[in-house]
Amino acid sequence: MEQFYTIQGEGYNTGRAAYFIRLGGCDVGCVWCDVKESWPLDAHPRQTLTALVDAVTEHPGRNVVITGGEPLMHDLGPLTAALRAAGCRTWIETSGAYPLSGSWDWICVSPKKFKAPLPAVLAAAHELKIIVFNKSDFAWAEQHAALVGPDCRLYLQPEWSKAADMMPLLVDYVKSNPQWQVSLQTHKFLDIP
Numbered sequence: 001m002e003q004f005y006t007i008q009g010e011g012y013n014t015g016r017a018a019y020f021i022r023l024g025g026c027d028v029g030c031v032w033c034d035v036k037e038s039w040p041l042d043a044h045p046r047q048t049l050t051a052l053v054d055a056v057t058e059h060p061g062r063n064v065v066i067t068g069g070e071p072l073m074h075d076l077g078p079l080t081a082a083l084r085a086a087g088c089r090t091w092i093e094t095s096g097a098y099p100l101s102g103s104w105d106w107i108c109v110s111p112k113k114f115k116a117p118l119p120a121v122l123a124a125a126h127e128l129k130i131i132v133f134n135k136s137d138f139a140w141a142e143q144h145a146a147l148v149g150p151d152c153r154l155y156l157q158p159e160w161s162k163a164a165d166m167m168p169l170l171v172d173y174v175k176s177n178p179q180w181q182v183s184l185q186t187h188k189f190l191d192i193p
């Protein structure tokens with residue numbers, strides 16, 4: 001759908017330069033999704049792997065984030081193999097609702113109520129990023145934290161439109177439950193893609 005070289009705004013890799021490849025297609029249906037234009041599967045132009053990798057390597061950064069839409073609706077084996085062959089690190093942003101494909105250096109799973117994450121994807125996560133939209137989401141976050149591996153990093157990220165209301169609760173929650181960290185969508189404050 002789109003591609004851009006920017007700074008990873010969220011989660012564990014916040015602040016690192018990264019090339020983003022946003023793949024079209026998502027049927028998860030989050031009411032608050034900040035990229036609903038990505039939902040149609042076939043509305044976006046197709047590109048060859050060679051063209052994509054060439055575009056990535058025009059920039060000095062070698063971190064590549066595959067996002068969407070829901071990127072795991074596609075078989076990501078060929079894309080991640082081509083990126084790794086070009087010396088890139090492969091990172092994914094996924095809801096976990098579809099089976100894992102591809103080879104990954106960093107897997108961020110952000111599970112959704114609208115379409116449950118698969119246990120195997122949660123088990124493979126390096127990072128669990130829960131979007132906090134209302135106060136019931138803390139208990140929901142703990143249910144998912146029980147399903148990830150022992151070394152998985154745990155993040156609570158406010159839903160953008162509710163951030164002002166939820167931040168005080170989120171701060172108190174992390175102070176009381178320090179296994180969790182706060183993640184903010186810092187690119188939105190920086191006004192970059």
Ligand SMILES: C[S@@+](CC[C@H](N)C(=O)[O-])C[C@H]1O[C@@H](n2cnc3c(N)ncnc32)[C@H](O)[C@@H]1O
Nearest residue numbers: 032033034068069070093094095110158159160
């Ligand atoms: C647009 S999604 C694409 C990847 C994948 N479909 C997913 O949901 O993880 C990228 C990240 O943005 C988060 N996100 C989407 N809309 C948001 C919003 N309104 N506020 C905060 N985070 C949001 C998602 O939870 C996910 O972690």
Ligand SMILES: Nc1nc2[nH]cc(C(=O)O)c2c(=O)[nH]1
Nearest residue numbers: 007008009010067093187193
């Ligand atoms: N800068 C920046 N960081 C991000 N981290 C996750 C994003 C996404 O939409 O997947 C995103 C994004 O859209 N922009």
Ligand code: SF4
Nearest residue numbers: 026028029030033069
């Ligand atoms: S799973 Fe991701 S892309 Fe799909 S609707 Fe939810 S936030 Fe948007």
Ligand SMILES: [Mg+2]
Nearest residue numbers: 034035067193
């Ligand atoms: Mg985004």
